[in-house]
Amino acid sequence: MALPRTYESQNCSIARSLEIVGDRWTMLVVRAAFEGVRRFDDFQDVLGVARNVLTDRLSRLCDEGILRRVPYQDRPERFEYRLTRKGVELWPTMMSLMAWGDRHYAPDGPPTLIGHRGCPGTLTANFTCDACGASLGPADVEPRPGPGR
Structure with missing residues (x-):
C-alpha cells in the first residue's frame, strides 16, 4: 500500500517537513543550491533531472520560501534561484x-x-x-x- 502524499491527520513536525523536502529531487536541488548552483540550466546539468521535474521542484521550493527567484536578465526574462534564510536552515x-x-x-x-x-x-x-x-x-x-x- 502506498503512503499518502500529505499527512494532515498526523500532528507531527517530521511528517509536515517531509511533505515539503521529503522527495529525492527536492533534496538534491537544495544540495546543489548549497554548492552554489543558481540557474535552471545549471541545476539540470548538475542533477540530470527532467525539465518538468526540475520546474516543479524549483516552484515548490520557492512557494515554500526555501528558495527565492532573483531576476538576472530582462530579455528574455531569466531568474536565479537562491536559498532564503529558511533554506539555509536546512x-x-x-x-x-x-x-x-x-x-x-x-x-x-x-x-x-x-x-x-x-x-x-x-x-x-x-x-x-x-x-x-x-x-x-x-x-x-x-x-x-x-x-x-
Missing part, C-alpha cells in the same frame, strides 16, 4: 544526512568531505572544525573530494 539537516550516508552507504569512504574554508580541517558531527575547533556554518565550508570519489 544546512545542518543536509550535513547530518550526508554524514549518515557516509557511515552506512559509502564503503570506499565519503565521496565528498566538507572542508573548513581556508583551513586544512573538516566539518565534525558537532559542526566544528576538526583542526582548529571553530564553529562552522554553510558560509565557512567548501566541498572537497573524499576518498570514495
Whole structure:
C-alpha cells in the first residue's frame, strides 16, 4: 500500500517537513543550491533531472520560501534561484544526512568531505572544525573530494 502524499491527520513536525523536502529531487536541488548552483540550466546539468521535474521542484521550493527567484536578465526574462534564510536552515539537516550516508552507504569512504574554508580541517558531527575547533556554518565550508570519489 502506498503512503499518502500529505499527512494532515498526523500532528507531527517530521511528517509536515517531509511533505515539503521529503522527495529525492527536492533534496538534491537544495544540495546543489548549497554548492552554489543558481540557474535552471545549471541545476539540470548538475542533477540530470527532467525539465518538468526540475520546474516543479524549483516552484515548490520557492512557494515554500526555501528558495527565492532573483531576476538576472530582462530579455528574455531569466531568474536565479537562491536559498532564503529558511533554506539555509536546512544546512545542518543536509550535513547530518550526508554524514549518515557516509557511515552506512559509502564503503570506499565519503565521496565528498566538507572542508573548513581556508583551513586544512573538516566539518565534525558537532559542526566544528576538526583542526582548529571553530564553529562552522554553510558560509565557512567548501566541498572537497573524499576518498570514495
